[in-house]
Amino acid sequence: MQRFKVxxxxxxxxxxxxxxxxxxPQLYTALHGMGLRxxxxxxxxxxxVNFVMPADFVGLQAAVMxxxxxxVEASSNMVLCVxxxxxxxxxxxxxxxxxxxxxxxSAVEEHFMGEALTAVGQRSAIERIAWAYYKVFRRGESLGxxxxxxxxxxxxxxxxxxxxxxxLVHTNKTIAKIRERQMATWENGALHVADVDALAKLxxxxxxxxxxxxxx
Amino acid sequence: MQRFKVxxxxxxxxxxxxxxxxxxPQLYTALHGMGLRxxxxxxxxxxxVNFVMPADFVGLQAAVMxxxxxxVEASSNMVLCVxxxxxxxxxxxxxxxxxxxxxxxSAVEEHFMGEALTAVGQRSAIERIAWAYYKVFRRGESLGxxxxxxxxxxxxxxxxxxxxxxxLVHTNKTIAKIRERQMATWENGALHVADVDALAKLxxxxxxxxxxxxxx
DNA sequence: CGATGATTTGACGAGCCTCAAGGTACGTGG
DNA sequence: CCACGTACCTTGAGGCTCGTCAAATCATCG
Numbered sequence: 311m312q313r314f315k316v317x318x319x320x321x322x323x324x325x326x327x328x329x330x331x332x333x334x335p336q337l338y339t340a341l342h343g344m345g346l347r348x349x350x351x352x353x354x355x356x357x358x359v360n361f362v363m364p365a366d367f368v369g370l371q372a373a374v375m376x377x378x379x380x381x382v383e384a385s386s387n388m389v390l391c392v393x394x395x396x397x398x399x400x401x402x403x404x405x406x407x408x409x410x411x412x413x414x415x416s417a418v419e420e421h422f423m424g425e426a427l428t429a430v431g432q433r434s435a436i437e438r439i440a441w442a443y444y445k446v447f448r449r450g451e452s453l454g455x456x457x458x459x460x461x462x463x464x465x466x467x468x469x470x471x472x473x474x475x476x477x478l479v480h481t482n483k484t485i486a487k488i489r490e491r492q493m494a495t496w497e498n499g500a501l502h503v504a505d506v507d508a509l510a511k512l513x514x515x516x517x518x519x520x521x522x523x524x525x526x
Numbered sequence: 527m528q529r530f531k532v533x534x535x536x537x538x539x540x541x542x543x544x545x546x547x548x549x550x551p552q553l554y555t556a557l558h559g560m561g562l563r564x565x566x567x568x569x570x571x572x573x574x575v576n577f578v579m580p581a582d583f584v585g586l587q588a589a590v591m592x593x594x595x596x597x598v599e600a601s602s603n604m605v606l607c608v609x610x611x612x613x614x615x616x617x618x619x620x621x622x623x624x625x626x627x628x629x630x631x632s633a634v635e636e637h638f639m640g641e642a643l644t645a646v647g648q649r650s651a652i653e654r655i656a657w658a659y660y661k662v663f664r665r666g667e668s669l670g671x672x673x674x675x676x677x678x679x680x681x682x683x684x685x686x687x688x689x690x691x692x693x694l695v696h697t698n699k700t701i702a703k704i705r706e707r708q709m710a711t712w713e714n715g716a717l718h719v720a721d722v723d724a725l726a727k728l729x730x731x732x733x734x735x736x737x738x739x740x741x742x
Numbered sequence: 743c744g745a746t747g748a749t750t751t752g753a754c755g756a757g758c759c760t761c762a763a764g765g766t767a768c769g770t771g772g
Numbered sequence: 773c774c775a776c777g778t779a780c781c782t783t784g785a786g787g788c789t790c791g792t793c794a795a796a797t798c799a800t801c802g
Contacts, residue, residue, distance in 0.1 A: 349644045351730050357644035374633040375737070379640055406618075409625035416632035417590040423639035424595055428565050428573035430647045431691030435758070466780065475647030477759050482782060514567050521591070651790070682748065693791050698750060700790095 314398050319390045323464070327382040327390070328369055334378070335395050337369040339525070343388030344464055348472065349380045358473035360422065361385075361446065361465070364453055365525050367415055373399060374416075386464035386499075418521045430475045433514065435484045438474040441513035443494050447503045452520040463501035488512075530613050535606045539680070543598040543606070544585060550594070551611050553585040555741070559604030560680055564688065565596045574689035576638065577601075577662065577681070580669055581741050583631055589615060590632075602680035602715075634737045646691045649730065651700045654690040657729035659710050663719045668736040679717040704728075 319338070321327060328334055330350060345362035359380050362368060372378045373395055402408045429441045450461035471481035489495050493512065494503045503509060510517055535554070537543060544550055546566060561578035575596050578584060588594045589611055618624045645657045666677035687697035705711050709728065710719045719725065726733055 349640060351644070351648060352732065353730060355648040355730075357647045359640050359643060371633060371637065374629055375637060379637050403622050403626060406620065406622055406625055409622060409629060410619065413625070413629045413632050414590055416629060416636055417587055420632060420636040420639055421587065421591060421595045423636060423643060424565060424573075424575050427575060427639060427643045427646060428567070430643060431573045431688075432567060432571040468780085472647075478781090479760080479783090480758055483758095486782085514569060514571075516568065684748085694748095695750090695792075696790050702750085 314393045314401060316392045316394050319392050321384045321388045321390065323384055323386050323388075325384050327384060327388075328372070328378050330378055330381040332378055333372050333376060334369060337367070337373055337393040337395050337398055338390040339393075340364050340366045340368060341389040341391055343384060343386040344462070345382055345384045345386075345388060346465070346469060347380045347382050356472045357475070358469055360419075360426070361473075363449060364455075365523060367523075369395070370412065370415060374412075385469070386462070415523060418523055421521065426473075435474075435476055435480055436487055437513055438476065439470070439481070439484050439488060440493070440509045441515060442470060442474060443488070443496075443501065443503065444506070444509045444513050444515060446501060447494075447506065447509075448520050450501075452522075459504065460500050460502045462499060463496060464499040530609050530617055532608045532610050535608050537600045537604045537606060539600055539602050539604075541600050543600060543604075544588070544594050546594055546597040548594055549588050549592060550585060553583070553589055553609040553611050553614055554606040555609070556580050556582045556584060557605040557607055559600060559602040560678070561598055561600045561602075561604060562681070562685060563596045563598050572688045573691070574685055576635075576642070577689070579665060580671075581739060583739075585611075586628070586631065586635075601685070602678070631739060634739055637737065642689075651690075651692055651696055652703055653729055654692065655686070655697070655700050655704060656709070656725045657731060658686060658690060659704070659712075659717065659719065660722070660725045660729050660731060662717060663710075663722065663725075664736050666717075668738075675720065676716050676718045678715060679712060680715040 316336070318341070321343075323343075327338065327345065340362050342364060344364075345368075347359045347362060349357045349359055351357075362382060368382055368390070369378070371380075402412055425445075429438050433441060446463060447456065447461065450456045450463075455461040467481050467485065468478050471478045474481070476484070485496060491508070493505050493508045494501065496502070532552070534557070537559075539559075543554065543561065556578050558580060560580075561584075563575045563578060565573045565575055567573075578598060584598055584606070585594070587596075618628055641661075645654050649657060662679060663672065663677065666672045666679075671677045683697050683701065684694050687694045690697070692700070701712060707724070709721050709724045710717065712718070
């Protein structure tokens, strides 16, 4: 896989990595830092579709479907591993095992989107936030980002609001409720989870394993 | 592809095809009729994740990830083309072009889920229903199911409500509004679209092409 | 024709959104 | 070092969208 690594890219917080509708010649794997995937409607409303964490693959959609259906931007400073798309694609096409990995990635992503859809469609505000905290935290654990129940979570409340289909104000008040219940706090870009089980219960989720992702 | 066809399966309306959490040895392609994909929470809430239409592939998730993340059931009588999973998988692995198709399918599905998430997360009730109508209708067109602006849509209002994260009652009232606005009607299992452009505008969508899907 | 399931309608209340203002932290320039 | 601007978080008040409850209408079917 290293053969197709073109280089590393360092990105400042707030910078765009990929634009909705674009067809970039590069693919990336996040190495450090976190970011956002989001779609924008014509009238400006924004849906955050997922958070980008280390080991995530970025740009697959453009590679497969021709153009990106969402934008990607950095929320913290990030380091990305850069691949050349055409090279990469030839490689994948010639190696069934790799094609399988790609499908796998896509399926995992789809699986997550289904869960997110369920969260936004069915859960109340407090359940959604508990769900998001829980998901993020479990993901962080599997990536080794958690120490003493704390992990970096360098987003704004507005980002979480846009991810969960809530207003900023209501998100803020709901975060406060979860803090008061002593389940989790989120301050200064760090998420501290005091009671994972309580979170999971409030979120109405069964404790399932975080799906492994092939690392490219 | 035909080599791996094990047979055809005829299913009555209301029957389960796949269960959430199961790991069926079969894969299907829908040939006739329509169905639902949905996830259920422990407390009974249900999120309809997508509608199954002819040419849709069913069971890919279980094939790739080990088990289904959602259930699938028939809403009308259906005819499915049945494949044996293990055979199928060997075949795909040995044929890069087919592997590509599978990846493509998965990517298209992911793309749709992103749109659905955006709809449920950002749009108001009437926008969501307009969006759903619009999506379904365009999809129907591309499948040749539409004649004189009508297409079969054999679902209950409860199904649409669960797809869009709305209550049954509010869905019903919102459907009535769209009917009053003379944009579309939905009665007796058929969707009649009177003004596609008005629907698209109400839905705040740009008119994009329906992604083609490889047929297996 | 009763029984079951889907659609429809009305009344009422709650959850969430919008508007508005104030607070805090941080960086920049005078 | 302080004034000022900016970005983000916090809090309060009021109102609208949407959910819940309830019951009526309608269709299908044994």
